[in-house]
Amino acid sequence: MTNVQYKVIVGLEIHVQLCTKSKMFCSCAVEFGAAPNSRVCPVCLGMPGVLPVMNRQAFEYAVLVGLALDCRIPMFTKWDRKSYYYPDLPKNYQISQYDLPLAANGFLEIPLESGGGKKIGIIRAHLEEDAGKNLHTAGNFSQVDLNRTGTPLLEIVTEPDMNSGAEVRALATELQRIVRFLGVSEADMQKGHMRFEPNINLIITKDGAEYRTPIAEIKNLNSFRALERSVNYEVRRQLDEFLETGQVMEMGNKTTRGWDDEQEVSVLQREKEEAHDYRYFPEPDLVPVELTPEWLQQIRSRLCELPLQKQMRYVEQYKLSDYDAGVLTAELSTAEFFDEVVRDGAEPKRVCNLLTQTGLKIANEKGCTINNLGVTPEGIAHLARMVEADTVSSSSSVSIFEVMVETGKGPEVLAEELNLIQKSDAGELERIVDQVLAENPGAVEDVTGGGKKSKKARGFLLGQVMQKTRGQANPKVVSDILDKKLD
Amino acid sequence: MEQLSAKELRDGIAAGRISSLEATRAVFERIRRFEPTIGAYLSTCQDMALERAADVDGRIASGKTVGPLAGVPVAVKDNMCTTFGATTCASKILANFHAPYNATAVERLLAADAVIVGKANMDEFAMGSSTENSGLKQTVNPWDTTRVPGGSSGGSAAAVAARLCFAALGSDTGGSIRQPASFCGVVGLKPTYGRVSRYGLVAYGSSLDQIGPLARTVEDAALMMNIIAGHDPADSTSVDEATAPVCDYLQKLDEPIKPFRIGVVPQFAAGADEQVQKALSEAMEIYKKLGAEITEVEMRHLDYAIAAYYVIATAEASSNLARYDGVHYGHRTANPNDYVEVYSKSRAEAFGQEVKRRIMLGTYALSSGYYDAYYLKALKVRNLIRSDFSAAFEKCDCIMMPVAPTTAFKIGEKVNDPLQMYLSDIYTIAANLAGVPGISIPCGSDDRDLPIGLQIMTPTFAEDKLLRIARMYEKETDWHKKEPRLAND
Structure with a gap:
């Protein structure tokens, strides 16, 4: 038995759909699930003579993410055309950013299962317009739905700093939390708001010598589960392939693979990295974007406490468990609600229990967020204080919470009505x-x-x-x- | 009535002295008589025109206010989108394309109560200098029907020259307004890049394209500019009013500029025909009499303008024309085997030779491994040419040179020699690369009685000055009053 050790190397490209009201370069609504080709105009249809106009909100959202990822934000960025022919791309070029992305050289800290965090480098982030969708359900013909065409997409490219499927997943979920916290994306996986393309290879040490396997890129993954599993699968596959063939990384032997979610295998799509020539050149229909210090400051002022920072603060300041702090910071609405209840003077641990054990459970059942349950942070703070003061038992507080949601009444009134005031005499x-x-x-x-x-x-x-x-x-x-x- | 300028017609209509309906009918009567020979229009819209004309007359009769071009019959080059009629760009690929919106310049004409009579012929996608590249029709020069009207706005220029409209819109990417204006003996103005909205102008070379007027007089060009110039939020490259305010180009038009300096580039202009050079020097004499000082300026990089232009314009065109693929609109091949064939066959069938040539040139120039050597290099040349203009304008108020090296050439004479054809834009291309405004005004005739144009260029956004300088000359001469004699006239 030879002595084989290996290290997994993964870099990730992520596309995040920004939640602007209108598209990247026209005023059409960004809307999921509308009737095909009902959210289109001459501009996003790429009709003759049309011109794009940049959506400032999308640009600001993108810069905000760049700032949250600790990127350098250049004061000058521009747009480029990326040319390729495909029916879902009506102009047959995509407006994107090539050599001067709006953010570069940052990092994202991910929580590790073993505790602590790890910094993953961010190479760049740039804005581009999404393509439409080709539908292949009409017999001999394909159909094209261009509702999605022109939707603002933020492409984020990481350094190959991740060393396992779990880390890749952690980065993806952390990024989802961040963009939701910043309010720049719904990051709804079901609606394709986040799409991932990991680049994977292994550094194998065999009998003292080091080998690098050919890089494989897995295209278009749209769930955390598929992302993690595809990376894990690819690690095994590459190891087996290397042991069998000894193939190592060379110029041009990067492959592109697709992920079969049912069979849980990756499938070869393109043998060799095709010499794709996108013929990038500066988009002459748009002027470069020049940030002013004032404008940048205005964007920066919208940065909030990021989820991981918040989570760590809950653990340190409130002595919550890492798990509970994670639950509370999974959604911005939950975290904000929690912060407000605590600000109203309730004991954090108690509030945490009320929210994680009762509030989120009800919200989940109702399919809404905690701030939409119809209970106020003051009401919950009051309830928490009543438990604190032994006025009601903690088991009664669950029923009170539930009825508060149903009736909108205050906790004190309900405790009386439901005869739940504790006898301590x-x-x-x-x-x-x-x-x-x-x-x-x-x-x-x-x-x-x-x-x-x-x-x-x-x-x-x-x-x-x-x-x-x-x-x-x-x-x-x-x-x-x-x-x-x-x- | 057709002898009137657009401004005179407008004033007459506004004062109730002339009926727009009569003027419009007169134009359509001329179209009926001469259009079969001239071939200036790809489509006309008589019903709409007469309706709008009658409406203008009615509003004037009832004392209502009307727009600044009320009742004046005008033509629009067929690369500007209109909701009426087809917008073909003189290409088979868009032969049946009906745009769902109006170009901003067209909207502005309509808002000014102009009467649009039709869409003018052009070289396919504005690629050409003779209108021979039209995929749909041949336009001839009203001065000599065996000759080209110039291009690409050949239809617009011929229509104005033959009095088939009172003024027209053209577009100019490398000389496409000025050169046909020169060949047809009319005034043609290419405004500063960014002065007129490009929204709805079917793109050829986006960083060079600019809409402008073709008209009988400098005054008419100023009148047209008053209507079409200005910022458009739909065009990010149109300049905002704060940076470069639009002025009333008619207001000071008749005030001469004194004293002023004209820059000339003798060795560059020396490439033109003798008769063209002669007309130019005579024009200089007139300007001298008007108090101008002639000064030589050095513009070292003009010789590279054509090369840079044919890289930049074709690169942009290769991308701009990618959308005509048979998938969403326009010509689609009959029986494709797969979607790649939809692309390749549709495009192969419907694009003309010159369009294909330029798409291939541009695709090549942008290809990886060639980008730096061609596209990037061309951009550098473009910057040098810009600097040449800036430096020259330190020493002079305007630059004058020929519009084209020759007068109108014979149909078929250059169509099989693209390089010769490209050279007919040698004097006009630099203004597009630098973004500066340029005008062509009639300044003479050759021994065949073919018109010769004088080109004047000023710094960016100095259209007011440019028009005033042109007007000074126009007031001293009668070249703009010469009319072509049409058969059956």
Whole structure:
């Protein structure tokens, strides 16, 4: 058995659809699922004589992502035409950015499963227009739907800094969180808002010598699962191929592969990296974009605390678990809601429990975000404080939360209405305990007698008290009384 | 009535002295008589024109305000999109193309209450200098029907010269307004790049294309400029009013510019025919009498203009014309086997020779491995030419040179010799590369009584000055009043 070790090298190209109201170079609405060719105009149809006009919002969104990725933002960028013939590209060129992208040389920090973070280099990010869609459902003919044509796309290219499928997935999910936090993309995978193309190869050490396998690029992946699995598959495939053929990376032997989601295999698409000649040249119909310091500052002012920063702050400042902090920062709306509740003076850990165990569960069922449940951060802060003050039990708080969502009423009113105010009056509770003890001499005997029945009997007695008070007794107070009486 | 200038006609109509309907009918009567010979139009829109003319007359009669070109019959080159009639670019590939929108310049004409009579013939996609490259029709020169009208705006120039309209819009990428204006004895102005919106002008060389007027007089050109010039939010390359305000080009038109200096480039102009050179020197004499000082300027890179132009324009064209692929609109081949054949056969069938030649040239120039040697180099030359103009304009107010090396040549004379044809743009191309405005005004005739044009160029956005300088000459001479004698006239 020879000694073989390998290191996985992955770089990623990501296309993110920006959530502007209108398209990149015309005023057509960006809308998913509209009737074919109903969101088009002469400009995005590439009719003779039309001219593009840059969507400033898209440019600002793109710069904002560049800033969040710690990129250098040049004050001068321009547009280029990338030529290729395809029916879903009506002009037969795509307006893109070639040698002067709007952002370059940044990094994105991803959380590692082992804890901590890792910086992944960002080579560049540039804006371009999306193509339409070819449909092959009409027999001998193909049809073209150009609704998507001209949708603003941000292409982000990373350094080959990732060393596993899990890291690639972490980068993708982290980027999704970031663009959602920045409000520049819905990043809805189902709607194709994020598409990935990983470039993968291995550095193999065999008998002391080092070999690099040919790079394979997997095209057009649109789920995190497919992304991670395709990388893992490709690692195994390349290792097997190398051991079988000894093929190493050479000029021009990069391949392009597609991912078969059902078979979970990658399929060869293009044997050799075709000498694609896109004949880039500067787009003469658009003027270069010159940022001013004021404009850049205006964009920068829209940067918010990024998800990973927030997550780490929750862990440090509020002592939340990394898992809980991750759940709270998965969506900006959740994080913002949480921040507001905490700002209203509620105890963070308590708020976290209310939101992650009840709020997000309801929101999930309703298919909405937590800020759209019809409960206010003040209401939830109030509820959290009531639990804090033992006015209601934490189990009652779940029912109160649910009814708050249903009725829109405040927690205090509901606690009264639902008879969920906890009884903590020791005098009254002692009377009830005495009554229960009198009614259940057998159990009392089991407790006082010790042994294995003791714990169960004690629980039984506690349950009896709770029953008599219809759940309103403060279990802690009852427990104290029981301890006192039975010791 | 057809003797009137557009401005005179407009004033007469506005004052209620002349009926637009009558003027329009008169134009269509001439079209009926002469168009079969001249072939200036690819399509006419008589019903719409008469309707608009009657409407203008009615509004004037009822005392309503009308636009600055109310009731004046004008023509539009067929590379400007119109919702009426077809927009063909004189190409078989767009022979049945009906645009869903109006070009901004057309919208502005309509808003000025102009009466559009038809769409003028041109070289296919504006590629050519004789209108012989039209895929749909041959236009002849009204001064000699065996000769070309020039191009690519040959239809517009011939229509104005033959009084088949009172003024026209053309487009100029390398001389396509000025050269046919010169060949047909009319005034043709290529404005500064960015002065007139290109929205709706079917692109040939996007960084060079510019719409401008062809007219009988400098005054008419100024009138047309008042209507079409100005910023358009739909054209990112159109210059905003803050950077270069549009002025009323008629307001100071008759005020001579004094004193002023004319720059000439003797060794460059020496390449022109003797008769052209002679007419030019006579024009200089007149300007001298008007108080101008003639000064020689050095423009060292003009000799490279044609080479740079044919790289840049064709590179842009190869990309601009990629969209005519038979997929979405326009000609599609009958029985393609696959989508690649839709492209290759549709394009092979419907594009003319010259268009194919330029697409291939441009594709080559942009190809990887050649980009630096051709396209990038051409851009550098373009910058040098720009600098030449800037330096020259330090020393003079305007530059004068011939429009074309010859007068109108025979139909068929150069059509099989593309390089000879390209050389007919030698004097006009530099203005497009530099973006400066240039005008061609009638300044003489050769021994065959064919018109000769004088070209004047000024710094960017100095159209007011350019028009005033041209007007000074026009007031002193009668060349612009000469008319071609048409058969059956």
